[in-house]
Amino acid sequence: MFNKVLIANRGEIALRILRACRELGIPTVAVHSTADEMAMHVRLADESVCIGPPPSRDSYLNIHQIVAACEITGADAVHPGYGFLSENAKFAEILEAHNITFIGPTSDHINIMGDKIEAKRTAEKLGIPVVPGSDGGVSDKNEAKRIAQEIGYPVIIKATAGGGGRGMKVAKNEAELSNALDTARREAEAAFGNAEVYIEKYLGKPRHIEIQVVGDGNGKAIHLGERDCSLQRRHQKVWEEANSPALNSEQRHEIGMICANAVAKLGYRGAGTIEFLYEDGEFYFIEMNTRLQVEHPITEAITGIDLVHEQLRVASGAGLSVTQDEIKFNGHAIECRLNAEHHRTFVPSPGTITHYHAPGGLGVRVDSGVYAGYSIPPYYDSLIGKLIVHGRNRLECMMRLRRALDELVIDGINTTVPLFQELIDSPDIANGDYDIHWLEHYLAAKEQ
Template sequence: MFQKILIANRGEIALRVLRACKELGIQTVVVHSTADADAMHVRLADESVCIGPPPSRDSYLNIHQIVAACEITGADAVHPGYGFLSENAKFADILAAHNITFIGPSGDHIRIMGDKIEAKRTAKRLGIPVVPGSDGAVTDQKEARRIAAEIGYPVIIKASAGGGGRGMKVALTEADLEIALQTASTEAGAAFGDDAVYIEKYLEKPRHIEVQVFGDGFGRGVHFGERDCSLQRRHQKVWEEAPSPALNAEERARIGGICAKAIADLSYSGAGTIEFLYENGEFYFIEMNTRLQVEHPVTEAITGIDLVHEQIRVASGGGLSVKQEDIKFNGHAIECRINAEDPRTFTPSPGTITHFHTPGGLGIRVDSGVYSGYKIPPYYDSLIGKLIVHGRNRVECMMRLRRALDEFVVDGIKTTLPLFRDLVGNADIANGDYDIHWLEKYLAKED
């Protein structure tokens, strides 16, 4: 087991990893920008190192400074959390060159899954169902028209190196295709430094289903069930739940088994999430995230397994602590992402939190690094906390969520709490009857 882990992140995820390390008796080091000097994870860590000014490129994305912090403090491993350098293959390679363990997959696996075209090819080879579309990058209009005609309209053009909805355009007809291709390619080049795009069949009312997987790096893989992340705004997840209200036990076992086998065949190490669009009983691979997800707590709630403990164990060479038959699913869990944003316009709302009170009681968990008097800096993601609620079934979970949202108080800034209070009383949400477009349509009607 590791002696000392450096946590290369900030906010609630840095605190989440820190708590896991403390439970395992591992010393902790956190890095921080000057803007985060008063952050909760900095206060609670055994050691802290300031690595630069507020801009991420000068601090949380500064590989040189983070490696230097490891060497100064004697950290023998780095947990990257999510975002920032968590899916940076170069970072993983540099740590390995310095004999520091990256708590995550190999640089090669990060590279494969970070390239959306190569990821799709790999998924297909591993027996994972994929969305019909181009086998690689599409370079001209003639080829694009041929592929679109073959798979049928509507189609979606996506950035090969993309994510977060950037470099994505829908073409409903052939007349839309030329401008969609050009726009997506231009956006991709500007956002990712790579203008390569590919084409897929556009599914009109799918759900977003993701499967949590783990590999030991030596040919063993397991899955921890699925999460439903269909409630999204601009391709950003807002509300996640497990298990999905849309799947039955047979579908759950089928897609979970496919994903676990794929991870084993890939000799993948650590946590990963294989993401799908799901429509009319069929799953279609869209991407794989080679890191811990924001929404991992709902999986922990229904399995009782600490996924960060599992990450650390695997990275230290201890292998998986469970076999597939040991993983049982109990009840239902929902996570709401609480952001420092206007609940209608979603404009960021940095500032000082004057009062912060979290709900409690059976089945309630709040992951947050903020506190009363904390000043939210304007430089980073607006996520300030996650409310996770667990119940014996979805009905009980929804009832408990309603009560927890009523208890949650954040004063001094605007947050998305009012949005969730609206959603929990909506009939479609109560019935689990929604797709990836539902929330944006709902918000448009409200306006």
């Protein structure tokens, strides 16, 4: 397969990739900033290279330093994980120029799906249902008014290069449209260096459903079912489920095959996730992420397929390990994102973990690089781990999650664990009756 894989990331995902490589007998190289010298993935990798000071731009986003680390160690492949350089087409191109395999899609596919307008056009051509909206970027206010009148209010304005909710504004009527357009453009320029925005129909109470796909780059592809990521705060996912409580097996099969056939036609290579808003039985494409997702473990739990293994196989030219007919869905899985944040204010809580105990038992998995005595640096995302539980059905899964949360100990810092202990007692959550706005309404009510 590969002689040596360099992991261009940090934290739990770096450790996750390291474990997959070790299972396949592939030596690993960990890169790290000076702030991550004692990180678990650095301690467990076969080799490690310091690539710079704490700021991401000087280390984990420093392409030249990462390429130099490959050359120093002899790594012939790079796994980017998620975030950082995982969807950077320039990075993929530079690695290719140095005869280093990028464990992900081609730079062309990263570019297509990284531009929200081009991604929507491509999805429509491939037969994926899309949200009604503008055909391209919109800057003229009169044009914006015309489009909004055609598709009907409310509308949402989004940055073409956007993500994470930045450069995104809702206009409920024509009076709000002008200001929303200006604000979205300013935010987009500040966040992404690109002020271009587009307009779509705003759906009132949708769910966020995503389909996991894997392509071999040669016209074959599979889907691994859906994940429901509707429990969000400020467009950031908090709790994910597979399968979705809102879909039945026929809907799952239909949208899954639409996505698998689309990425096969595209000649897509590697793992990817096609994301939809789902309302009143209809799916509306919003974007495709051309990388491994944070929530991939719940898909692994219900299918028994290791997605990082598949990424490594496909990138090496070995092809997919399974066909669509061989994929079976088993039970239900839930993931809770463990963030070093206060569970009410969501203020980040870097610091030293004084005591740590991970829950165990049948159907319980914890993906985390933390340990007692580990100091969480203040420079990066607050995600410090993921609690994943699997059961034969959703009820068993929820009961197992309750037990696992009660067992989990992370002392010395604030975490979001108390939030999940609250959510599991909510009748709406118990019934699977929620949409993408539910959590923010719940939190707002708690503040009153």
